[in-house]
Amino acid sequence: MTATDAATGLWDISMNPSTSPVPSAERDAILANPGFGGHFTDNMVRAKWTADKGWHDAELVAYGPLLLDPATNFIHYGQAIFEGLKAYRHADGSIKTFRPFKNAQRFAASARRLAMAELPEELFVASIEALVRQDHEWVPRDAEKTLYLRPFMFSTEIGLGVKPADSYEYLLIASPAGAYWPKGLKPVSVWLSDDYVRAAPGGTGEAKCAGNYAASLIAQAEASQHGCDQVVWLDAAERRWIEEMGGMNLYFVYGSGDSARLVTPRLTGSLLPGITRDSLLTVAADLGMRADEGQISVEDWKAGCESGEITEVFACGTAAVITPVGEVKSRTNGSWTVADGGTGPATSRLRQELLDIQTGVIPDRHNWLHAIC
Ligand SMILES: *Cc1c(COP(=O)(O)O)cnc(C)c1O
Numbered sequence: 001m002t003a004t005d006a007a008t009g010l011w012d013i014s015m016n017p018s019t020s021p022v023p024s025a026e027r028d029a030i031l032a033n034p035g036f037g038g039h040f041t042d043n044m045v046r047a048k049w050t051a052d053k054g055w056h057d058a059e060l061v062a063y064g065p066l067l068l069d070p071a072t073n074f075i076h077y078g079q080a081i082f083e084g085l086k087a088y089r090h091a092d093g094s095i096k097t098f099r100p101f102k103n104a105q106r107f108a109a110s111a112r113r114l115a116m117a118e119l120p121e122e123l124f125v126a127s128i129e130a131l132v133r134q135d136h137e138w139v140p141r142d143a144e145k146t147l148y149l150r151p152f153m154f155s156t157e158i159g160l161g162v163k164p165a166d167s168y169e170y171l172l173i174a175s176p177a178g179a180y181w182p183k184g185l186k187p188v189s190v191w192l193s194d195d196y197v198r199a200a201p202g203g204t205g206e207a208k209c210a211g212n213y214a215a216s217l218i219a220q221a222e223a224s225q226h227g228c229d230q231v232v233w234l235d236a237a238e239r240r241w242i243e244e245m246g247g248m249n250l251y252f253v254y255g256s257g258d259s260a261r262l263v264t265p266r267l268t269g270s271l272l273p274g275i276t277r278d279s280l281l282t283v284a285a286d287l288g289m290r291a292d293e294g295q296i297s298v299e300d301w302k303a304g305c306e307s308g309e310i311t312e313v314f315a316c317g318t319a320a321v322i323t324p325v326g327e328v329k330s331r332t333n334g335s336w337t338v339a340d341g342g343t344g345p346a347t348s349r350l351r352q353e354l355l356d357i358q359t360g361v362i363p364d365r366h367n368w369l370h371a372i373c
Contacts, residue, residue: 011126018062034176041135045127045172049117074154080210081110082152090360096369110207115164148177180320187326191223200236205270245315249277253312266293312344322351
């Protein structure tokens with residue numbers, strides 16, 4: 001046990017669980033086909049922050065609606081941040097999460113950017129331990145299914161003044177999840193967004209804040225209108241450099257076999273620093289693939305696919321793990337396919353390796369797993 005693991009015990013979370021949990025037959029029916037984000041476990045964790053008391057009243061309570069004053073600050077001005085991570089059931093029945101302190105650190109960084117109170121890392125992880133232990137029956141037993149955890153925080157000050165709020169609420173809810181893409185691991189088609197940007201230098205692109213997602217929806221709708229599954233974001237200034245795909249980071253594979261080399265767009269301040277992205281830099285190196293952070297332009301992407309230099313492209317994030325990109329469309333740069341438009345070997349290998357670490361099929365050689373129960 002590390003010092004930080006031990007420190008989660010400093011936070012006392014009062015346990016007042018639901019007195020009417022979902023009956024087990026009903027829960028099993030949900031777990032048989034959970035979908036994504038539509039079903040929730042019996043309980044949630046909440047904690048409050050006020051300027052005078054700091055963080056207090058951390059408790060586990062029955063999952064249920066919130067009562068909000070219509071002038072609650074965040075509904076108007078959007079001081080709202082979130083995280084996403086998963087609890088995995090291993091073959092021995094134990095439950096683990098993947099690098100939760102990384103999520104805790106990013107949550108604190110997001111809070112700083114939005115001028116919100118920072119939740120201590122230890123309370124973040126303690127809340128996960130409390131909820132997953134209480135609702136452990138909701139962690140699916142089948143491979144490929146997980147319990148998705150959604151920590152989030154919003155301002156609760158009442159009033160229409162525009163300023164950093166003097167009170168916040170932290171909540172943690174959990175949702176059983178099946179495969180993210182219901183049609184299976186099938187390469188997606190992407191639309192290069194020339195008209196809309198997700199993030200600009202100095203903006204909130206590095207923070208996991210609710211508003212970033214609100215701002216992205218119109219571009220996602222435009223992608224759908226053009227028959228594409230996902231939107232790819234370009235940099236705000238030149239509309240030239242590849243940043244991300246929807247809510248996932250991107251990787252480009254150059255060459256193949258022993259000479260396969262990966263490049264992921266470097267973190268310029270307008271990209272969200274994904275934990276999956278970060279983990280894959282290490283996992284690729286473990287597998288003998290060189291992996292670098294760099295800059296890839298739209299022209300590089302197109303020319304690289306035409307010359308065959310770029311052999312695979314994939315997106316990565318907690319929810320969907322790794323998703324291959326098969327086809328690219330755009331208004332100003334034409335359309336092209338990535339290799340034959342299928343799922344390449346480096347993509348499959350990295351996906352399997354990361355999943356095998358997360359689900360305990362192979363040793364946790366980097367100490368990334370955090371045991372819950
Ligand atoms: C959450 C998120 C990611 C992926 O982050 P992970 O930590 O790997 O789940 C990538 N891009 C955006 C915009 C995100 O919000």
